[in-house]
Amino acid sequence: MAxxxxxxxxxxxxxxxxxxxxxxxxxxxxxDFINTKIFFKGSDVxxxxxxxxxxxxxxxxxxxxxxxxxxxxLSNLFIESVHAMKxxxxxxxxxxxxxxxxxxxxxxxxxxxxxxxxTIKDHGLDKIFPVIVNSCDYGVMKHDxxxxxxxxxxxxxxxxxxxxxxxxxxxxxxxxxFESKGGATFPYENYxxxxxxxxxxxxxxxx
Numbered sequence: 213m214a215x216x217x218x219x220x221x222x223x224x225x226x227x228x229x230x231x232x233x234x235x236x237x238x239x240x241x242x243x244d245f246i247n248t249k250i251f252f253k254g255s256d257v258x259x260x261x262x263x264x265x266x267x268x269x270x271x272x273x274x275x276x277x278x279x280x281x282x283x284x285x286l287s288n289l290f291i292e293s294v295h296a297m298k299x300x301x302x303x304x305x306x307x308x309x310x311x312x313x314x315x316x317x318x319x320x321x322x323x324x325x326x327x328x329x330x331t332i333k334d335h336g337l338d339k340i341f342p343v344i345v346n347s348c349d350y351g352v353m354k355h356d357x358x359x360x361x362x363x364x365x366x367x368x369x370x371x372x373x374x375x376x377x378x379x380x381x382x383x384x385x386x387x388x389x390f391e392s393k394g395g396a397t398f399p400y401e402n403y404x405x406x407x408x409x410x411x412x413x414x415x416x417x418x419x
């Protein structure tokens with residue numbers, strides 16, 4: 213079938229880089245704390261951050277208080293790490309192709325406020341995606357509230373139903389929420405795994 217609407221995920225799809233990676237060499241003890249106490253299974257900090265209940269300053273304060281790193285230094289290193297994140301331009305090219313053929317695209321992400329203030333501007337994502345829906349702006353994540361973030365994106369796109377809509381996402385929870393609405397999904401792992409399917413199912417898409 214021809215997909216008329218394609219929704220892209222950010223983390224794990226458009227981008228595989230992470231916050232704070234520049235601390236790995238300069239502050240290995242702080243980096244270890246972040247990976248074992250902040251971004252680890254069982255921590256509620258990332259989800260609260262992605263739901264807008266915590267800010268980058270809040271998280272940096274937690275890290276600073278627990279490791280002794282200067283808050284201002286950490287904040288600057290954090291911003292530096294966000295600027296260093298790379299986007300897969302091959303997927304941006306796909307989004308542009310879909311748009312050029314009359315399709316619709318959106319970016320729907322479980323993410324933090326720094327994506328809005330830094331990443332979107334750094335990579336001109338708002339010039340490619342006419343609709344960007346970030347969980348922290350709505351207080352819910354993609355798998356929350358029966359997938360209401362997807363409904364918000366579809367409404368902004370002016371699409372009334374999920375028939376002919378595709379979600380490219382590495383999260384099974386997000387895919388289940390999207391599929392429950394009648395949309396199709398692709399379980400993204402990496403571009404090499406995605407490319408053959410893309411060529412057959414998307415690049416041959418009717419305009």
